[in-house]
Amino acid sequence: MTIRFSTGMQNALAQGRGFCGALNHGHMRVFSGSQPATPDLVETGTLLGIITKSSLALTKETRASATLTITGTSGTLTSLVVGTCPIIGDPGALVTTSANTTTIAGLVADLINRNGYAEATSSGAVVTVKPRPGCGTAWNTLALTMAGVTTSGAGTFASGVASVNTLILGQPLAGVIEKSTDVWSMNGLSPGGTAGWFRFYGSDDPYGATSTVLYPRMDGSCGVGSGDAQLSSLAVTLNSPHTVDVFKFTVPAA
Numbered sequence: 284m285t286i287r288f289s290t291g292m293q294n295a296l297a298q299g300r301g302f303c304g305a306l307n308h309g310h311m312r313v314f315s316g317s318q319p320a321t322p323d324l325v326e327t328g329t330l331l332g333i334i335t336k337s338s339l340a341l342t343k344e345t346r347a348s349a350t351l352t353i354t355g356t357s358g359t360l361t362s363l364v365v366g367t368c369p370i371i372g373d374p375g376a377l378v379t380t381s382a383n384t385t386t387i388a389g390l391v392a393d394l395i396n397r398n399g400y401a402e403a404t405s406s407g408a409v410v411t412v413k414p415r416p417g418c419g420t421a422w423n424t425l426a427l428t429m430a431g432v433t434t435s436g437a438g439t440f441a442s443g444v445a446s447v448n449t450l451i452l453g454q455p456l457a458g459v460i461e462k463s464t465d466v467w468s469m470n471g472l473s474p475g476g477t478a479g480w481f482r483f484y485g486s487d488d489p490y491g492a493t494s495t496v497l498y499p500r501m502d503g504s505c506g507v508g509s510g511d512a513q514l515s516s517l518a519v520t521l522n523s524p525h526t527v528d529v530f531k532f533t534v535p536a537a
Contacts, residue, residue: 289322292499299399305499308486318480325492332469339448344486347443355433384408419445467527471519
C-alpha cells in the first residue's frame with residue numbers, strides 16, 4: 284500500500300473532519316515517476332493531467348472567512364454562533380478571567396476546532412474562522428457572534444467561492460469509501476509520459492510544499508487493474524482521455 288498522508292491530512296483525521304470531509308470537492312493531479320516520501324514535499328515528476336469531474340475545467344473553492352478581535356480579558360464565554368448555529372460544544376469550558384487577549388484568542392480557536400463544525404486560527408488577539416471545506420458561498424453574509432467575552436471586528440463571513448467540477452466521494456460502507464458515480468477523468472497534458480502516482484488535494488489547496496502542514500493531501504500509486512487509483516491507461520499523451528475506474532480507501536478496523 285502506497286497511500287501517504289500529509290501532516291494537514293493527519294490533523295484533519297485526528298480532529299473532526301474525517302477522510303471525506305478533508306478531500307471532498309478536491310481534485311487529483313497525476314505525475315510521472317515515483318511519489319515523494321511524504322505529501323509534505325513538493326511534487327516530483329512531470330504533471331501529466333488534472334483529474335476533475337468529466338475532465339471539465341477546475342475551479343477551486345475559496346472558503347468564506349470572518350474575524351473577531353478579543354478586546355476583553357475577563358468573563359466566561361457563553362456562546363459562539365454562526366448565523367443561528369453554535370460552533371462550539373462547551374462554551375463554559377473557557378473562563379477568561381486574568382488571561383491576556385492573545386491567550387484567550389488561542390483558547391477560542393481551540394474550542395472551535397474541537398467541535399469540527401468550523402475551523403479557526405488565531406494570531407495575537409484575532410480569531411479567524413472558516414467553514415469546513417465544501418461550503419462554497421453558503422456562509423457568505425452570515426454573522427459570527429460571541430457572547431460573554433468582549434470583542435470587536437466585522438464578524439461577518441465573506442468572499443466564499445464555490446468549487447466547480449471537483450471530485451465527490453461516495454458514502455462509506457463497512458469502512459470503505461469510494462469515488463462517487465461521477466466520471467473522474469482527465470485529458471493528457473504535454474509532453475506526456477507514464478503515470479506513476481497521484482496527489483489528491485483538498486478543495487482550497489494553494490499548492491506548494493510550505494503550505495502542506497495546513498492542507499490535507501493524499502499521495503498514492505497509479506495502475507491499471509491495481510494501484511490506489513486505477514486508471515484506464517498509464518500511457519499519457521497530449522489530450523489523451525483517461526478515467527479513474529476505481530478509487531477507494533479503507534479505514535482499518537484495528
